[in-house]
Amino acid sequence: MNAIDNLVTLLSRLPGIGKKSAQRLAYHILESPRSYPLALAGSLSTLHDSVRRCSICGAFTESDPCPICTDPSRDASLLCVVERSQDVRVIEDAREYRGRFHVLGGLIAPLDGVGPDDLTIGTLLTRLGNDRVRELILALNPTVEGDTTSLYIQNLLKSMPLTVTRLASGLPVGGDLEYADRLTLARSIRGRIPM
Amino acid sequence: MNAIDNLVTLLSRLPGIGKKSAQRLAYHILESPRSYPLALAGSLSTLHDSVRRCSICGAFTESDPCPICTDPSRDASLLCVVERSQDVRVIEDAREYRGRFHVLGGLIAPLDGVGPDDLTIGTLLTRLGNDRVRELILALNPTVEGDTTSLYIQNLLKSMPLTVTRLASGLPVGGDLEYADRLTLARSIRGRIPM
Numbered sequence A, B: 001m002n003a004i005d006n007l008v009t010l011l012s013r014l015p016g017i018g019k020k021s022a023q024r025l026a027y028h029i030l031e032s033p034r035s036y037p038l039a040l041a042g043s044l045s046t047l048h049d050s051v052r053r054c055s056i057c058g059a060f061t062e063s064d065p066c067p068i069c070t071d072p073s074r075d076a077s078l079l080c081v082v083e084r085s086q087d088v089r090v091i092e093d094a095r096e097y098r099g100r101f102h103v104l105g106g107l108i109a110p111l112d113g114v115g116p117d118d119l120t121i122g123t124l125l126t127r128l129g130n131d132r133v134r135e136l137i138l139a140l141n142p143t144v145e146g147d148t149t150s151l152y153i154q155n156l157l158k159s160m161p162l163t164v165t166r167l168a169s170g171l172p173v174g175g176d177l178e179y180a181d182r183l184t185l186a187r188s189i190r191g192r193i194p195m
Helices: A003-011 A019-031 A035-050 A085-093 A121-130 A144-156 A182-190 B003-011 B019-031 B035-050 B085-093 B121-130 B144-156 B182-190
Strands: A075-082 A099-103 A135-138 A163-166 B075-082 B099-103 B135-138 B163-166
Touching: A003 A019, A003 B035, A019 A035, A019 B035, A019 B085, A035 B003, A035 B019, A035 B035, A075 A085, A075 A121, A085 A099, A085 B019, A099 A121, A121 A144, A135 A144, A144 A163, B003 B019, B019 B035, B075 B085, B075 B121, B085 B099, B099 B121, B121 B144, B135 B144, B144 B163
Parallel strands: A075 A099, A075 A135, A135 A163, B075 B099, B075 B135, B135 B163
Antiparallel strands: none
16 A cells, blocks of 8 residues: 555544545645655654543643642532543633542443443542542443443432532533424523522 | 653644543553554654755655656656645546656745745756656646736746646636535536536
């Protein structure tokens, strides 16, 4: 296989990048100054050496424990459970939450062969036993797998002295009632709040 | 800047990849086996060494002249002018054309400061003088810049004993009259063909 086709094949393994997009990217890289692919190659080849998972929360980090777990100004009584490491970044970008995180590493999905033991639920229970967590926020996607996982964790924690909450479902800010799907609208009615 | 942000910044310089997509790609790469980013890094770092432009047609190639320019079974009396190297691949994939190519390296776009001298029009004239080209096919995008460039080249070649053609504009195969835009429909009527 020649160099361009090889690059196209590798790029098309990325999520959301089909063969046509991969070709477009490969030719763009070919037409870039040589410094660009070299910088990208450098970044890719050192990535797995410089980034690991935080031994406390499971998020990707360059220092272990990660900056969030070691930040004394964050509220240790709040713990937010997310599916993947990138969800930590998304929630941080919203600038609303000042507690800590726990990365599950996936969602319970029996059809895909993912059970509770494949997630970091054991570590979560240990953390809840050691730390003085007052509230556990389940910030999982509002999908069948997300809801199943939330219910599973909620059941596990029934006897523990802490509040379990989940993110609100409802209309996106700036959205239009007319374009909301039936389930989202139903949830936003069920979860209506006093003004 | 940390390793993940650095990769995100580099990836978001690719066409069609915004910051959100770049983050998604970066986390996907982080979660891939280490062999994947290493393979991609290897491909990127050798790309500019193994791929150069064909000294005859200007297309990207690993051997100079390129396989198309040196293929004796191709019709040397047909020359297809394209904007960029990737257009050669697109036309090859259609499996209809058996002549040779000439890559212009761009289109005349006065607003972007691209004039005829920035393209390989001089090389094209030399090739037409040396080779026995019978027909020149202008396969440029049906845009203002593409049409301007086609007209410019057509004017240059007026006195030469060769036929100049351009690709047909019209309805896409499998398309719907109702969704065709006015200009495309007008061109397809003007260019109607006897059955």
